[in-house]
Amino acid sequence: MGDDATFEKFKKCAVDVLQVPEDKVVPEASFSNDLNADSLDLVEFVMALEEAFSITVDETELDGIDTIGQAYDLVVSKL
Amino acid sequence: MSRVVLVTGGSRGIGLACARRFQAEGDRVAVTYRTAPPKDPAGAEATTPLLAVACDVTDPAAVDSAFATVEAELGPVEVLVCAAGITDDGLVLRMSEERWSRVVETDLTGTFRAARRALPAMLRARTGRIVVISSVVGYLGNAGQANYAAAKAGQIGFARSLAREVASRSVTVNVVSPGMVATDMLAALNEDQTAALASRVPLGRVAEPEEVAAAVCFLASAEAGYITGAVLAVDGGLGMGH
Numbered sequence: 001m002g003d004d005a006t007f008e009k010f011k012k013c014a015v016d017v018l019q020v021p022e023d024k025v026v027p028e029a030s031f032s033n034d035l036n037a038d039s040l041d042l043v044e045f046v047m048a049l050e051e052a053f054s055i056t057v058d059e060t061e062l063d064g065i066d067t068i069g070q071a072y073d074l075v076v077s078k079l
Numbered sequence: 080m081s082r083v084v085l086v087t088g089g090s091r092g093i094g095l096a097c098a099r100r101f102q103a104e105g106d107r108v109a110v111t112y113r114t115a116p117p118k119d120p121a122g123a124e125a126t127t128p129l130l131a132v133a134c135d136v137t138d139p140a141a142v143d144s145a146f147a148t149v150e151a152e153l154g155p156v157e158v159l160v161c162a163a164g165i166t167d168d169g170l171v172l173r174m175s176e177e178r179w180s181r182v183v184e185t186d187l188t189g190t191f192r193a194a195r196r197a198l199p200a201m202l203r204a205r206t207g208r209i210v211v212i213s214s215v216v217g218y219l220g221n222a223g224q225a226n227y228a229a230a231k232a233g234q235i236g237f238a239r240s241l242a243r244e245v246a247s248r249s250v251t252v253n254v255v256s257p258g259m260v261a262t263d264m265l266a267a268l269n270e271d272q273t274a275a276l277a278s279r280v281p282l283g284r285v286a287e288p289e290e291v292a293a294a295v296c297f298l299a300s301a302e303a304g305y306i307t308g309a310v311l312a313v314d315g316g317l318g319m320g321h
Contacts, residue, residue, distance in 0.1 A: 040202065
């Protein structure tokens, strides 16, 4: 698991790209249902995460990712 | 309204005419070139020089670095015109893999590369204009130009798909489809090809590059905000009905 600073950085990307209030960026939040993010938002979000964390995320790794928690775990697994 | 405009293949022909017109409208304009940078216009009306960046669109790294240069000098690209294109004619029966690929790589894949690189900034800005220069031969076909025609038809499918993908962000993607235009590329056609094409143009003449640029600038304008996925023919009527 990542530390607080990592999650803060992750949260900042979500707030900036998805244009949602900070308190909505919680592990159980669903991109489609709670954050109103469409497929383009998700691509932009992934690109922002790739840049912020200097990681590379393959398209296939995004299958089945629907919540903030799942996306965060994916990022942490690459650090 | 001064926008940042990037024209790929803007050192001559249709691309250069587009660049000059955007400049005349007050935009900050960059062009990419492969063979040689654009010559400064002669005479007293010489405008500010275009920002000319060397870039072979068949090289993804070169496309990326060209955009980086433009972003550093002028800011994020708000209008992209994909005009970089080549021909390398020959009959299919005798066309080498290399000749086929070179044209498709430049004309079609080069368009994809430039558009892909331009998109993140446009999506972030929630506005943007992409105009792709295709050709009437993309839907008419032309003996001896199967590679070019395939690439030009491919650009239309690409542009329309992209138009759908980014429409929700108010980014528009349109195609201008010129017919016969007085450029170096037309001069490269043999006499038979030129004569055969010219005889079929209802308006009975070849276009000036500036006539194509006018359509491009319109599609890139704020006024054209409700037009996306369109193919605007500027071909003297050559492709009518297609």
